[in-house]
Amino acid sequence: MIVADIKPFKEIMRLVKNYRKICVIGCGTCVTVCHAGGQKQVSEVAAQLRLAAKLEKKHLEVGEETILRQCEHEFIDSLEGLVQKYDAIVSLGCGIGVQMLAERFPHTRILPGLNTKFMGAPTEPGIFWERCVGCGNCILAETGGFCPVTRCAKGLLNGPCGGSQNGLCEVSPDTPCVWQLIYEQLEAQGMLDTMEAITPPKDWSVGQGGCGPRRLVLEHLVEEEKDKHKIAEKVLTRNDCKK
Amino acid sequence: MIVKSDEKYSTLGSLESELAISGLKSGSNLEKLLKAGYFVVTAELGPPRGADRTVIEKKATLLKGYADAFNITDCQTAVVRLSSITGGAILVGLGLEPIIQMTCRDRNRIAIQSDLLGAAALGIKNLLCLTGDHQKFGDHPGAKGVFDIDSLQLLQIVKGMRDEKKFQSGEEIEVEPRFFIGAAENPFADPFTYRAFRLAKKIRAGADFIQTQIIFNVDKFSAWMERVRALGLHKKVFILAGVAPIKSLLMAKYMKTHVPGMDIPDEIIKRMEKAKKGSAKTEGLNICLDVIEKVRKIEGVSGVHIMAIEWEEAIPEIAKRAGLLPRPSP
Structure with a gap:
């Protein structure tokens, strides 16, 4: 799993200081397990932000949402419509989640609420160690x-x-x-x-940093996908012909 | 009197030793003396934390003739200092023989091989291959540690450059750097039972000589040497026993508790405690001399490596009182 830690609250405050409507979005997988970015932490951060704004007598609207995984399109798609309602999003996903949201919603500021640490595992309650x-x-x-x-x-x-x-x-x-x-x-x-x-x-x-970002290509899946498109194209062509 | 290893202290056993019959690899003073069977003396010379070459020149003047070769540390304890190769080149110019230290902490295999070509071109013939102290202990703890390769792989690369005229990549080298290759070993680190095997591995990788961690616990060192001899390693590599004078009780206690891999028996601490005010340095020197006397008698020890950290002035006295003078010419 990816292990992350929540950023110091002061830093999160600094990141959101120019926005009036923000939404804190959590991730239900790795960062939920390490108590950094799950639904519970989303509520806590949102509450802290509201309280801080209140103390500073500022108007701040804070929304809350958690999706199962911020690193996969099919889950991110569910945020369509919600994200557009806000000036900025504080993602409590890992660095991957933040970037996936930023790619998917280029017109909205996506801000990181966590510091992503390592790939690791809990070895005893509350203790996580890097393993890979x-x-x-x-x-x-x-x-x-x-x-x-x-x-x-x-x-x-x-x-x-x-x-x-x-x-x-x-x-x-x-x-x-x-x-x-x-x-x-x-x-x-x-x-x-x-x-x-x-x-x-x-x-x-x-390895990391060896030749820039690494990628994995699963040829059989790529081919399968291509075949699907071909079939779809054929169907379309056939339909066209029928016209 | 020139100190030559006699039968009792002999490191080579007989002329059939692989060490004695192998031809010269680097032609360094150190290599010649060791192969001729002399009990050698090397000493550490720390470069300055600035660009002042006169610091090295002064230390060189002080130490010339008191050891056969001088280790120039490579940003020891991860603190930025004048580079080892530069220090080595200054010594070459002054007629002293350097052993440059090269760590894997700050350079990848490209930089290391490049620097070694340069060192050889500057007339440097001895090289100590180290992984290096972790940057956490130094003056730039936020630095990125390189550790592209480890000390064993470094040994292998340097041997490959010298003996096969090849870079690590396999590409040929037109004019190869010819080093007498050294490695470090810590007989006091864990797992103890693995330490002699690790030495064997370093020899297979390319080590011609070994400089050990500073010895205070002579019994443990002897036990390690016993394992080394059982594997026949003392006939495959020259082992120089690391020694150091302690300056004060505080230093002894600090080394005991704060320096990883250092083994200082309580008996040494007691001796430093008993030393009268103002005579701690004398007692520190005495302890060092006692260690030298004991390790010289251990079969398979080919010399001593004196590490008088920020106390190079102690080296001439140690060499003199240990009966290691005059140093022979190769």
Whole structure:
């Protein structure tokens, strides 16, 4: 899941200060799970904005809405008609949601209400950890299921640095040294020889920032879609012919 | 008296050692001395936090003749300093032999290989390959850490440039940089049982010599060396034991609790506590000399690397009192 955190309220206030009619829009998926941008947080932010406006004796109309996913057109479409009623939208979606709304509604200011943090998971109530950086070439088979690209502060691929002590990372002492975890796991699985092999430099071109924004093309779906259009065209042509 | 490793202190065991029979790779003073079986001395020389070359010149004048080669740190602890290669070039000009340090923190593989071509062109022959201290500890904690490659991959790249005349990309190099390749190892870090295997990995990747983390816990270092010898690694790589003089009790306590990967036994702290006011530095030097005396006797130790951080003046005294002078000419 995508993990995000709500922006400081002062910053949200600064973002909306020139608008009179705003709507706070939440997202019902990842950011709901991490208590940043779900229906509950939408209500809280909206209430805070109303209260702040009242204290400053300003007129501010604040609407509230939450859709299941801000990252998919079929859910965003449901906002058609609502968005146009407002001067600006505060999206409590992740960075993807904000951009999807901005693309879909180019005539409305779409403002981010969250800081998007990482791809991760809750490990215990209230604690979320980063687990994947989306490097584009998964090596978890060699590392006992623990990702050093993500979980080592230096992204080391060939074992722990000299700062691993008592199972902890030197960079932040509340973080486990992922290479200690990998070592223990491989030892338990009788696969320690995996750590003797030298992992060569990684090809970062398939990772974040490698060659600009990455995209995934599913040829079979693209073809299917094309075929649908062809069929539709044929039907149209046939209809035309009938005319 | 020239200190040559005798049978007792010999690092090479016999002339059949792979180290002794291999030809010179870089032709550096350090390489020649190690291969001739001398117990070598290297020392750290920290470059200034400014553009003043006279700082390096003064330290060079102070240290000339007291060690065989001098490490110039590469923005150590992630603090901006005059660059390692520049410091190295200044030393070459003054007739001292540098070991430049190169980290993976601030440069990607393109910049690293480019800088190494430049370093070789400036007459630098020794290189210590490090991953580098994390930028969080430095003066620009908001900097983006590069870490395109790690220290093992760096070793592999440098070896490939030297021995196969190839860049990491596989492209050929017309005139290859020829370095005597060093790596660091911390016998005190975890997991302890993996540390000797990690050393083996560094040797396979390309390390010709090793400089260890500062040793205070000689027992643990000995235990690590035992594992190193069991794997036969002391015959494949020259191991230089890292030592350092402590300046004060405060410094000892700070290093014990705040410097990751540093192992300072309570006994050392007690010795510093017992030292009378005004004689902490003397006791710090004594501790350093004791460590040198002990590690010299460990089979497989080929030399010492003195890291007198911001206290380079201590190096001549340490070398002298440890009986490491005069240094031999290669």
